[in-house]
Amino acid sequence: MxxxxxxxxxxxxxxxxxxxxxxxxxxxxxxxxxxxxxxxxxxxxxxxxxxxxxxxxxxxxxxxxxxxxxxxxxxxxxxxxxxxxxxxxxxxxxxxxxxxxxxxxxYPYSPLQVTIVQEEQPDTLKTSVTTDSKSSSSSTAKQIEVKQDTPVKLKEKPKEGYWLQAGRFSVESNANRLVINIRLLNIPAAYYEDVSGGKKSWVVVCGSFPDRAKAEEAKELLATNNINSFITAY
CATH class of the missing domain: 1.25.40.10 (Tetratricopeptide repeat domain)
Structure with a gap:
């Protein structure tokens, strides 16, 4: 130094x-x-x-x-x-x-504004994600086709496909809130409970996506909304 x-x-x-x-x-x-x-x-x-x-x-x-x-x-x-x-x-x-x-x-929001969706209430989302194409040859928007129904709370960690991990929280309502915010962007999101080293946490994921390219497009859209994420393949 x-x-x-x-x-x-x-x-x-x-x-x-x-x-x-x-x-x-x-x-x-x-x-x-x-x-x-x-x-x-x-x-x-x-x-x-x-x-x-x-x-x-x-x-x-x-x-x-x-x-x-x-x-x-x-x-x-x-x-x-x-x-x-x-x-x-x-x-x-x-x-x-x-x-x-x-x-x-x-926790800037009132607890009444946050709804924890239980497993027996499988709120699902069928959607496609619209992002601006970065291709210099076209300024039109393109669709990220997402065919999977995604429950708000997964029963377990995803086992296959391309996903984005967008956060890990020690408070479940925080994970639920982030899922809601991401879904407002028309990106399928969910969270699951994880236990590691005797500590419980809730992990927010987006997907699944058919390939890495589609996951990258969704990742860029999240980034433009100040949500960091990384791609993981199961």
């Missing part, structure tokens, strides 16, 4: 030092290191991950207000990313020990 304070590995070096301090139970030093990283104003820094680690360092420093402030800044960068899922877990953990902390920003 002394030789190249703004070099290619500067950001990773700050995180490595901060993590070492956390391992040594020196949370205040970790906070100081991360604040130095922030002041360095490195180009293309991953701000969401930065606020996630800063919030955790503040949390271990017993500064819950500073922690929740950092977590919120990180979460609001992209509420549907995998880092946001990790931030949400930390926020809920912090809330369990500090009940007075306000975490209403996680």
């Amino acid at each position: 002394r030789l190249a304070p703004r070099g290619e590995f500067a950001e990773k070096s700050y995180y490595l030092i901060a993590e070492c301090y956390l391992e040594q139970k020196k949370a205040y030093s970790a906070v100081a290191t991360l604040l130095k990283l922030q002041n360095a104003k490195l180009p293309e820094m991953d701000e969401q991950y930065f606020y996630y680690r800063l919030g955790y360092a503040y949390e271990l420093s017993d500064k819950p207000i500073d922690a929740i402030t950092a977590y919120r800044k990180g979460y609001e960068q992209d509420p549907y990313s995998q880092v946001a899922y990790q931030i949400e877990d930390r926020i809920l953990e912090l809330k369990s020990s500090k009940p007075s902390i306000d975490i209403s920003f996680l």
Whole structure:
């Protein structure tokens, strides 16, 4: 870092030092290191991950207000990313020990506006997705043909076909809400329950699609609506 304070590995070096301090139970030093990283104003820094680690360092420093402030800044960068899922877990953990902390920003909608669709109520969706063609030879729209009926909540993880994974949540209503938002884009979406390492989560997927090209088109449409996703084939 002394030789190249703004070099290619500067950001990773700050995180490595901060993590070492956390391992040594020196949370205040970790906070100081991360604040130095922030002041360095490195180009293309991953701000969401930065606020996630800063919030955790503040949390271990017993500064819950500073922690929740950092977590919120990180979460609001992209509420549907995998880092946001990790931030949400930390926020809920912090809330369990500090009940007075306000975490209403996680759930801006009234519970009455969110309907959990049970398995015995298989709301289905038959649709096609319209996207703008990127072909230079044509400006007309093309259709993504989706022939599969998709229940809102799947009984199990998909076993075949091309799918998009658009989020993983520790709160089921969040997964349900994202599914509703994606369906408003005329993209078939659903979620399923996953248990890993003794922890339960709900995974939002879109599909299935007949081939990778169709999945890519839907992925681009999601991206234009600020929903990140990645293609997975089962």
